[in-house]
Amino acid sequence: RMSEHALKRNGNIINKKYLEYFIPTVLTAMANNIAVMVDSILVGHMVGSTSMAAINLLSPVIQFYFSMTILFGLGASTIISYAKGKNDKASADKTFTVAFIALLFLSAVLMTVQFLLLDPIASIFTSIPELKNELLLYYIPVIAGTPFSLLLPSAVHCIRSDGRPNFASNLIILSNAVNLVMDIVLMGPFRMGIIGSSIATVIGNIIAFFVMLTHFKDRRNTLHFDFSVFQNIKEFFVKLGLLFATGVSGALGTLLITVKMFYLNSMVQNEAGKNGMVAMSVISMCQIFVSAFVTGASQTMIPIVSVLLGEKDFTGIQYAFKKAVLILLTASVAIMLIIEGMPEFVAQMFGDKTAQEMLFAVPALRISSLSFPGLALSFLLMYYFMATKKKFLSLTISIVNGIAIIVPCAYVLSEIFGITGIWLTLVAAQYGTLLFIAVMVFVMVKRSNGRYKNIYLIENNDENEVLSFSVNSAFPNGEIESYMAEKLAAVDYQTKEKIILATKEVLAFVKALGAKRGRLVETDIRVNREKNDYIVLLRSNGYEIKTEEINHTICKSFDYTRVLGMNQMKIVV
Numbered sequence: 001r002m003s004e005h006a007l008k009r010n011g012n013i014i015n016k017k018y019l020e021y022f023i024p025t026v027l028t029a030m031a032n033n034i035a036v037m038v039d040s041i042l043v044g045h046m047v048g049s050t051s052m053a054a055i056n057l058l059s060p061v062i063q064f065y066f067s068m069t070i071l072f073g074l075g076a077s078t079i080i081s082y083a084k085g086k087n088d089k090a091s092a093d094k095t096f097t098v099a100f101i102a103l104l105f106l107s108a109v110l111m112t113v114q115f116l117l118l119d120p121i122a123s124i125f126t127s128i129p130e131l132k133n134e135l136l137l138y139y140i141p142v143i144a145g146t147p148f149s150l151l152l153p154s155a156v157h158c159i160r161s162d163g164r165p166n167f168a169s170n171l172i173i174l175s176n177a178v179n180l181v182m183d184i185v186l187m188g189p190f191r192m193g194i195i196g197s198s199i200a201t202v203i204g205n206i207i208a209f210f211v212m213l214t215h216f217k218d219r220r221n222t223l224h225f226d227f228s229v230f231q232n233i234k235e236f237f238v239k240l241g242l243l244f245a246t247g248v249s250g251a252l253g254t255l256l257i258t259v260k261m262f263y264l265n266s267m268v269q270n271e272a273g274k275n276g277m278v279a280m281s282v283i284s285m286c287q288i289f290v291s292a293f294v295t296g297a298s299q300t301m302i303p304i305v306s307v308l309l310g311e312k313d314f315t316g317i318q319y320a321f322k323k324a325v326l327i328l329l330t331a332s333v334a335i336m337l338i339i340e341g342m343p344e345f346v347a348q349m350f351g352d353k354t355a356q357e358m359l360f361a362v363p364a365l366r367i368s369s370l371s372f373p374g375l376a377l378s379f380l381l382m383y384y385f386m387a388t389k390k391k392f393l394s395l396t397i398s399i400v401n402g403i404a405i406i407v408p409c410a411y412v413l414s415e416i417f418g419i420t421g422i423w424l425t426l427v428a429a430q431y432g433t434l435l436f437i438a439v440m441v442f443v444m445v446k447r448s449n450g451r452y453k454n455i456y457l458i459e460n461n462d463e464n465e466v467l468s469f470s471v472n473s474a475f476p477n478g479e480i481e482s483y484m485a486e487k488l489a490a491v492d493y494q495t496k497e498k499i500i501l502a503t504k505e506v507l508a509f510v511k512a513l514g515a516k517r518g519r520l521v522e523t524d525i526r527v528n529r530e531k532n533d534y535i536v537l538l539r540s541n542g543y544e545i546k547t548e549e550i551n552h553t554i555c556k557s558f559d560y561t562r563v564l565g566m567n568q569m570k571i572v573v
Helices: 012-046 049-057 059-085 089-116 118-125 129-144 146-161 165-187 194-217 227-231 233-311 314-341 343-349 355-387 391-404 406-417 419-446 477-487 493-516
Strands: 465-472 522-530 533-540 557-563 566-572
Touching: 012 049, 012 146, 012 165, 012 194, 012 233, 012 314, 012 465, 012 522, 049 059, 049 129, 049 194, 049 233, 059 089, 059 129, 059 146, 059 233, 059 557, 089 118, 089 129, 089 146, 089 227, 089 233, 118 129, 129 146, 129 194, 146 165, 146 194, 146 233, 165 194, 227 233, 233 314, 233 343, 233 355, 233 391, 233 406, 233 419, 314 343, 314 355, 343 355, 355 391, 355 419, 391 406, 391 419, 406 419, 465 477, 477 493, 493 522, 493 533, 493 566
Parallel strands: none
Antiparallel strands: 465 522, 522 533, 533 566, 557 566
């Protein structure tokens, strides 16, 4: 007989799904972030370091836009994934519709306000005339392209949760490829300077937006506009409120980066003037590169964890989180070591040339890079608690990381160490946040009266889980049947036979389908007790299943859904 160890639950399906989604998601983030970096490099070399510094001064506005795509796009994606995990398609469609309409309204408001207050807003960012003139040139096209800057990345989040991560990734890659080509054309032969860089970004977003619309004509699309949500105004605002509650921690975390950058930029200008801002620009570009991995790991984790939470698969959630931590720590430590070893090369890559610029940039890079592993983990934890509906904890982390530590630290350390104190603040903020999270989680576990067992802060449901194991289509069905009969010995004979027969039916069909396509199919099987019923939950990778070919008569109900490219089946016995 097959050993019990061979049939224990494993994380193969979740880990493979994570890697399947991680690669296109991190490529999306890298395409986006590297485009910003290359923009800065091109502007630094083709126009000058003053223009590069001006772009960095406007980064609070860009971060604000990004925070809105987190609020509405990632917030909607999280709710949609959770709804699909519960097989609630109507809720998924209504959430998508509410998010899209809210973004259209927000775009109109932002364009109106920024055009009316253009000069006062620019004056807030800098009082240096040379920088302000360059900033205004860059800013005007940014405002004009607002709808596309908000709708495109928000739609990408939803398309990714709709099971098309590669298409979602290709949209951002397309946008940024067009942007970079137009950068070279507009700042090169057309000699448009910094305004050419901004126009190039808008053109890239517009082209990718219209390509994105083809998803909703594709047969694989499962998201649709459901305007019936407007027939009940209360339902509309309930959905909008849930969007805010879900996405606010991630959005606020990003928005507070805006506040933090504005605050630090002001301090750097006061302490070290233009050369200090050039060094700050290089640090910002390096953080953007690290955030590509943070974004990739976090945004891959969120829809997977949300689906698993909807299914109450708490073991699967742990597998997804551990995978994210491993990938993120590896990437952030590697980047830190590269910068520590070659700070001069990194500074020169962004256009720093003079001895004075290098004097500021090299120590700034060496100190600030030490914060990267802490930055990666603190943001991953914030997004993890967002996905697992620990909204207050997630929101608190975003506030602590954004301003609660960095503002007093920057003031005190700059008084003691000058400009070096500001670079040290970046390190203190990240590891101070991790210490805060550790204390908060420890207190919550202690006060939960056994509800939480560990740092995952997931409810203990051991008493409801009767059986949990994983198999692949190479395992003989007879051995699986014997294993289940042994583990379900305490269940009454008739119910036990129904559970085993229903599981065998699905596994046989999945195995035959995999064999027909020449593919090994893996399946996670869980049996839970809920009141007087036994619930059999099966998740398999592989091709879509035609459920009408499976015998449903032996059970009370059979529900099937295809989510994130996985087959999810719920059998009630």
